[in-house]
Amino acid sequence: MKNTLRQVFHSSKFLTGFLIFAAILLTMWIYPLFNPGNPLEMIGVGTFAQPGTYFSLYDAATTRTETLRLPDADEKRITNLVSDADRAAMIEWFGLMEIDVSEVDATDIDALLDLWLEHYDPSVKIKGMTQARRNFFKRLDKNLRQIRAADTLLVMHQEEEELVEKARITKTDYVNVSDVANVKRLPLGTDNFGRDVLKELVSATGTSIVIGLIAGTVATLIGLTLGLLAGYVGGLADDIIMFITNIFTVIPGFVLLILISYSIGQDQRGASVVAIVIGLTSWTWTARSVRSQVISLRNRDHVNLSKLSGHSLFRIILTDILPYIASYVVMAFILQVSSGILAEAQLSLLGLGPKTTVTPTLGLMMNWAMLYSAHTNGSWWAYFPVILTITLISFSLNLMNTGLDQVFNPTLRD
Amino acid sequence: MKGYRKYFGKKILWFIITFIAAVILNFVLPRLMPADPVSAITGKMASGMTDATAVQEIYKRFEEEFGTNKPLITQFFIFVRNLFRGDLGTSFSQYPRKVSDIISSAIGWTVALQLPAILVGWLLGNILGALAAYIRKGFDKVLLPIALFLSNVPAFGMAVTLLVIFAVKLKVAPIAGGYAFDMIPNMSWRFIKSVISHYQLPFWSIVLVSIGGQAIGMRSMSIYELNADYVKYARFLGIKDRKIVGYVFRNAMLPQVTGLALSIGTMIGGALVAEIIFSYPGLGSTMYSAVTAADYPLISATTLIITIMVLIVTFLLDIIYGFIDPRVKAAQFDA
Numbered sequence: 065m066k067n068t069l070r071q072v073f074h075s076s077k078f079l080t081g082f083l084i085f086a087a088i089l090l091t092m093w094i095y096p097l098f099n100p101g102n103p104l105e106m107i108g109v110g111t112f113a114q115p116g117t118y119f120s121l122y123d124a125a126t127t128r129t130e131t132l133r134l135p136d137a138d139e140k141r142i143t144n145l146v147s148d149a150d151r152a153a154m155i156e157w158f159g160l161m162e163i164d165v166s167e168v169d170a171t172d173i174d175a176l177l178d179l180w181l182e183h184y185d186p187s188v189k190i191k192g193m194t195q196a197r198r199n200f201f202k203r204l205d206k207n208l209r210q211i212r213a214a215d216t217l218l219v220m221h222q223e224e225e226e227l228v229e230k231a232r233i234t235k236t237d238y239v240n241v242s243d244v245a246n247v248k249r250l251p252l253g254t255d256n257f258g259r260d261v262l263k264e265l266v267s268a269t270g271t272s273i274v275i276g277l278i279a280g281t282v283a284t285l286i287g288l289t290l291g292l293l294a295g296y297v298g299g300l301a302d303d304i305i306m307f308i309t310n311i312f313t314v315i316p317g318f319v320l321l322i323l324i325s326y327s328i329g330q331d332q333r334g335a336s337v338v339a340i341v342i343g344l345t346s347w348t349w350t351a352r353s354v355r356s357q358v359i360s361l362r363n364r365d366h367v368n369l370s371k372l373s374g375h376s377l378f379r380i381i382l383t384d385i386l387p388y389i390a391s392y393v394v395m396a397f398i399l400q401v402s403s404g405i406l407a408e409a410q411l412s413l414l415g416l417g418p419k420t421t422v423t424p425t426l427g428l429m430m431n432w433a434m435l436y437s438a439h440t441n442g443s444w445w446a447y448f449p450v451i452l453t454i455t456l457i458s459f460s461l462n463l464m465n466t467g468l469d470q471v472f473n474p475t476l477r478d
Numbered sequence: 479m480k481g482y483r484k485y486f487g488k489k490i491l492w493f494i495i496t497f498i499a500a501v502i503l504n505f506v507l508p509r510l511m512p513a514d515p516v517s518a519i520t521g522k523m524a525s526g527m528t529d530a531t532a533v534q535e536i537y538k539r540f541e542e543e544f545g546t547n548k549p550l551i552t553q554f555f556i557f558v559r560n561l562f563r564g565d566l567g568t569s570f571s572q573y574p575r576k577v578s579d580i581i582s583s584a585i586g587w588t589v590a591l592q593l594p595a596i597l598v599g600w601l602l603g604n605i606l607g608a609l610a611a612y613i614r615k616g617f618d619k620v621l622l623p624i625a626l627f628l629s630n631v632p633a634f635g636m637a638v639t640l641l642v643i644f645a646v647k648l649k650v651a652p653i654a655g656g657y658a659f660d661m662i663p664n665m666s667w668r669f670i671k672s673v674i675s676h677y678q679l680p681f682w683s684i685v686l687v688s689i690g691g692q693a694i695g696m697r698s699m700s701i702y703e704l705n706a707d708y709v710k711y712a713r714f715l716g717i718k719d720r721k722i723v724g725y726v727f728r729n730a731m732l733p734q735v736t737g738l739a740l741s742i743g744t745m746i747g748g749a750l751v752a753e754i755i756f757s758y759p760g761l762g763s764t765m766y767s768a769v770t771a772a773d774y775p776l777i778s779a780t781t782l783i784i785t786i787m788v789l790i791v792t793f794l795l796d797i798i799y800g801f802i803d804p805r806v807k808a809a810q811f812d813a
Contacts, residue, residue, distance in 0.1 A: 316743025451635035459630040
């Protein structure tokens with residue numbers, strides 16, 4: 065046993081898979097310690113807030129400031145405030161006014177702004193320009209002038225119809241983020257309901273892995289029992305079991321899954337029920353391979369010896385057969401776990417996943433992101449981490465499986 | 479051909495048995511469940527109604543329509559009789575369209591998308607896997623991890639990724655649908671062009687997903703065969719490498735055909751979900767809209783049709799397997 069384990073961990077494939085999976089498990093366990101609370105709490109009011117660090121502007125306005133004179137601060141500020149569309153509009157206006165912009169670099173926003181302030185005249189009427197377009201340029205001019213003009217911002221608060229100055233913010237005022245009372249880091253932004261995606265993802269990964277484990281256990285237990293019975297007992301039992309197994313191999317488990325899940329109904333469909341149903345529809349592979357392994361073991365000498373000694377069926381199976389197929393069963397179990405996680409995700413995408421208000425799962429997160437078209441509005445953080453997590457879990461499990469396969473089937477070794 | 483009679487006879491018998499089992503399951507499963515579909519539908523239709531007798535009336539009407547007030551065995555025969563007439567009931571969500579009508583307009587899209595995609599993915603995967611096994615060294619080192627990773631990307635994940643890269647960011651492909659939304663299906667050149675451009679992303683997402691798994695399977699089968707005794711013996715006899723490789727890959731292909739037959743159900747399941755991402759007008763999207771609208775007859779019909787499709791493909795693969803596996807051939811002619 066010890067030797068086998070050493071051999072298994074010697075396989076680089078198994079080790080890589082194991083490390084990835086362990087890292088995922090560890091994150092699931094450690095992250096909630098730092099960021100406790102309900103993963104489904106809706107902290108954002110809008111949908112799909114970008115990933116990043118958010119700090120309260122209200123708190124920041126009254127936090128002690130330091131004066132920093134950074135040489136490129138103005139330039140950065142202007143670049144940030146003038147959008148690409150504004151820039152294009154400025155150049156368009158210069159073109160219409162036949163002003164030579166060849167000397168000015170379009171990326172040098174400072175120079176462009178100078179040119180604009182020098183030349184723009186709202187009273188000039190350009191032929192063929194609609195009133196709406198002219199108003200657009202007027203608004204643009206107003207915005208651009210503000211960028212240059214405003215030196216100090218005043219923060220006021222109202223006291224009995226009177227405005228009282230609360231803070232004065234100049235361009236060189238800086239606040240240390242750690243001094244601000246309310247800072248929220250959202251490394252993966254928020255989702256369509258304004259929930260912290262990372263927190264949700266960690267919790268969903270946990271649920272999905274549990275679903276995979278339950279599904280894998282159910283499938284392996286059924287497959288193992290049927291395979292052992294069919295292979296060892298043989299005869300009529302074998303015929304009946306193989307008949308059923310053959311039928312369920314051809315009828316796609318996915319279809320059965322849909323039928324059963326739909327029939328159960330939304331209310332009864334908790335995460336564990338979905339997991340059990342997945343397990344109930346995916347045991348055929350294990351049953352088939354266990355049976356063929358057992359048949360090749362059935363007439364080995366040690367089994368016959370056990371039979372002659374009058375050991376019970378249960379004991380023979382437990383001590384003389386199971387140890388020989390254990391590696392196989394473990395490998396099958398690993399594959400079942402990974403396909404169980406995938407099955408849950410697909411089921412949820414169809415709208416047949418676990419009940420939606422209690423726990424997030426990877427499939428449900430994907431389903432929500434798709435329902436709110438995160439993929440077409442550019443909110444990659446709502447679905448891409450989910451896809452990556454599913455892929456990584458199943459990648460690591462499959463790597464472990466391949467590694468085990470190579471240890472136990474020497475012909476496959478590189 | 480004559481020698482195959484027994485083989486084919488057995489396969490056809492199995493096909494019929496599984497078909498019957500599938501129909502029975504499709505009938506029994508929803509009726510076994512604690513939730514009564516009729517009351518679920520009634521609940522949906524009667525939401526907001528306060529008049530108990532009206533709700534009762536609705537329940538009776540649906541009971542009548544589904545025949546759930548009759549004994550189970552009578553229901554089953556009605557179900558089978560209607561099935562043979564091609565009558566799968568009336569859709570709730572697209573009332574008064576017939577379910578068979580909706581299915582027949584969707585099935586073509588699914589078959590035309592998935593069959594070529596799975597076949598191309600299978601072929602490409604096998605070629606790459608065989609090459610990796612034969613060349614080994616650098617090619618294998620690069621290909622194997624990529625294939626392993628790709629084979630673990632779920633079909634819907636690949637679909638979303640391709641969609642975002644090519645349709646949303648690069649704008650070289652349309653975002654959704656089977657053809658441009660402002661068109662009516664016809665045989666004009668413009669329509670065909672639109673269909674082809676909408677076909678690309680769903681097609682390649684299925685191909686890319688299936689390549690990985692097939693390549694890995696083919697690679698390990700080929701390595702296994704390359705190490706077999708007959709290869710060593712043939713080398714020893716001085717048979718040309720080219721010829722040996724031909725035999726090896728032929729032998730390695732056989733389990734791949736069986737593997738395809740066994741995994742086709744799973745692959746189609748994954749591809750159906752990928753269809754939803756692209757709103758492709760096939761069975762996957764039909765099923766999705768049926769689920770969201772709680773359209774019970776449509777769901778049960780879609781699952782039945784998908785099962786039948788998988789059964790037919792598996793049956794065809796079994797037949798092909800009979801022709802290409804020399805062991806089957808030998809067994810038939812000996813008898």
